Amino acid sequence: MAKFTHANSCNTCPYKDYALTKLQTNDVDLIQNSCLIVNFKKGENVCKQGTEVTHALYLAKGSVKLYIEGKNKNLILKIITDSKYIGLQSLFGDRIYQYTITTLEDSQICMINANIILNLAKKNVNYLFELTRNISEATNFVYKKIIDINQKQLRGRLADVLLHFSENVFKSDTFELKLTRKELAEYSAMSMENTVRILNEYKKDGIIDIEGKIFTIKQPDILRKVAELG
Amino acid sequence: MAKFTHANSCNTCPYKDYALTKLQTNDVDLIQNSCLIVNFKKGENVCKQGTEVTHALYLAKGSVKLYIEGKNKNLILKIITDSKYIGLQSLFGDRIYQYTITTLEDSQICMINANIILNLAKKNVNYLFELTRNISEATNFVYKKIIDINQKQLRGRLADVLLHFSENVFKSDTFELKLTRKELAEYSAMSMENTVRILNEYKKDGIIDIEGKIFTIKQPDILRKVAELG
DNA sequence: TTATAACATTGATGCATATCAATGTTTTGT
């Protein structure tokens, strides 16, 4: 199992979340005292669909995939890379994880007792407000995901996904995607074979360049048109 | 356009939301003074995808569909019938509606200035906590919706939808669905023709009974099996 | 360092589902 250490400097932590700035010093101490910094190796589960929510999860360093496990296939809803809470809405909802979270590389996750966060949230409205904003934006993201799955077909979906990585996640025309083709497929809600096929189509057409896991968007405008037309 | 009246008795309103009980009397008055009770006729838009969020929307009486408008087809995410806030997460997120809401029958909607709700939320943590719980549950519902669309095929999806209406919404084996076949299709993420086809399949098999818009679930166990097997 | 498994690629096949078409039925508005 993963190794862990106790947090000892949340206030000066370089991965600190903005919501923490809304808390009094002694409240940050409460979090710090409860907080375990757990080192996960690549491919380990951080939480598991169907289990009870006992901790708030904060991704300090690394990257994870958040996905729904189905009978035959999985659906990756989000790739989370930055210093971010992961799955906050599970704290306030029915306290059962609706999804599994797995690391895509060695990562550090802060685990804070759920009730401590809930109590702080009940005490400090500015803190709760930040968490709520966070949850709301997560919901809006999922709405966009649904519309993609429902309204576009393969080529459009994959174009969307590539643009999303380039523009929102890595903010660069060239990026290294820490996903296998299968995972990219699960993120785009299509089969792995078709993902490969369409990627190579785009490559042949000079729209993108692929070198293993290094992606280069060569003609973002065309990709944008494909994404738009579906 | 829809007629409206000013609210004058939020505290004693039979459609009052639970979250309101968390507010002081004078704070409820703030809401009451801002609150317009708008009478919408069947088929009118309550809010429109892509527009700015200026008001919190509370469905006092009636029923609405919340749906994403696409190029060719719409996707209904939720049918809301009870005394419920509709689209709370849009208040805390990027303040642009990601969806359109349309009434399914004549309905009364309370419209409260968004900033008044936000200010109260910032002042009263118990109130905000209830709103947050509300948003979280909405998010979890959407997650379930995604998994249905992604993992199951037509028959399973439609079985799921029928069971959901019977068990969660109307809590009865027999119910009147205020949806056209097209809307039922948009809610189940499939074509209208296939919706009709499969409904009649179920009818022929004696699993359900349909009389116009009156649905009767005759063999819920079989329907549950269909929903499970996909 | 070699064996084994996971990953990646490409082509061929089948099927679920949307779309098209034609027709009857019910609402809706005037």
Added chain:
DNA sequence: ACAAAACATTGATATGCATCAATGTTATAA
């Protein structure tokens, strides 16, 4: 009360996509 539009139904057709299959390539572990 009538016309027009929206809704509902059923069958035939087309196609987007998953699945299967075969093979090469790259990680991973013993």
